[in-house]
Amino acid sequence: AFAQNNETGSKKVVTIAHRGASGHAPENTMAAFQKAFEMKADYIEIDVQLSKDGEMVIIHDTTLDRTTNGTGSVGDYTLEELKQLDAGSWFSEEYAGEKIPTFEEVIDAFRGKIGILIELKSPELYPGVEEKVADALRERNMDKPKNNKIIIQSFNHESVQTSKALLPTVPHGVLAGMSWADVTDEELAEFAAYADYFNPNMNLLTPELVDRIHAAGMEIWPYTVRTQEQADHLFELGVDGIITDFPEYVYDHPVKNG
Ligand code: G3P
Numbered sequence: 717a718f719a720q721n722n723e724t725g726s727k728k729v730v731t732i733a734h735r736g737a738s739g740h741a742p743e744n745t746m747a748a749f750q751k752a753f754e755m756k757a758d759y760i761e762i763d764v765q766l767s768k769d770g771e772m773v774i775i776h777d778t779t780l781d782r783t784t785n786g787t788g789s790v791g792d793y794t795l796e797e798l799k800q801l802d803a804g805s806w807f808s809e810e811y812a813g814e815k816i817p818t819f820e821e822v823i824d825a826f827r828g829k830i831g832i833l834i835e836l837k838s839p840e841l842y843p844g845v846e847e848k849v850a851d852a853l854r855e856r857n858m859d860k861p862k863n864n865k866i867i868i869q870s871f872n873h874e875s876v877q878t879s880k881a882l883l884p885t886v887p888h889g890v891l892a893g894m895s896w897a898d899v900t901d902e903e904l905a906e907f908a909a910y911a912d913y914f915n916p917n918m919n920l921l922t923p924e925l926v927d928r929i930h931a932a933g934m935e936i937w938p939y940t941v942r943t944q945e946q947a948d949h950l951f952e953l954g955v956d957g958i959i960t961d962f963p964e965y966v967y968d969h970p971v972k973n974g
């Protein structure tokens with residue numbers, strides 16, 4: 717729906733920078749989002765969780781250990797405590813001092829500059845996260861239809877339905893891991909009742925499944941591309957967007973038969 721047109725009028729594959737341009741800068745930091753913007757990606761993808769005091773924070777793992785100098789569960793720490801952590805040094809010394817951003821910081825810095833694909837990460841751990849995201853978007857009039865380039869997705873499909881009910885004019889997506897390899901047309905129709913995007917693990921896709929997802933009325937944005945060969949394979953399958961750590965592998969490529 718948000719694909720750009722090139723000179724020939726054909727649709728282009730949407731470039732989504734996974735956790736920001738996370739091949740180039742530490743994932744889910746302002747540095748990675750800024751890099752994605754500078755690289756002219758169409759969207760940044762961000763993972764939203766809640767701190768102990770109910771603040772929306774942007775981090776992928778439900779524990780701090782891999783991407784910060786903290787340890788233990790994200791939800792066991794207050795925002796003030798999380799803000800003390802270094803979320804950049806693990807990637808490279810150049811990024812020492814990068815902080816875990818809040819959801820509000822990211823949307824205030826980047827709305828209108830680049831699209832934002834919001835993943836509700838493990839929402840079963842964070843009751844009420846859908847309402848908090850909805851409130852933050854509504855306060856800023858970011859829930860209005862048309863060209864806002866805001867999409868909400870989750871592997872937790874109940875959470876996607878909850879969010880869609882709160883924000884009926886915002887496009888939503890279902891994330892699909894490998895357990896959905898045998899998804900039926902009936903299941904695709906159920907997803908399409910509330911979702912505009914079916915975003916699968918890239919290894920799930922076959923030409924036949926691509927056709928069936930499109931026939932159900934959803935766009936396909938697979939994850940996570942980390943090589944040019946993977947991107948080329950997905951171009952050939954006719955996907956609509958690609959979620960990638962390296963935006964440079966994707967942009968300006970026309971959608972096959974688009
Ligand atoms: O946006 C899709 C992708 O981010 C889902 O997997 O584990 O990177 O959040 P993960």
Ligand code: CA
Nearest residue numbers: 761762763835
């Ligand atoms: Ca994600």
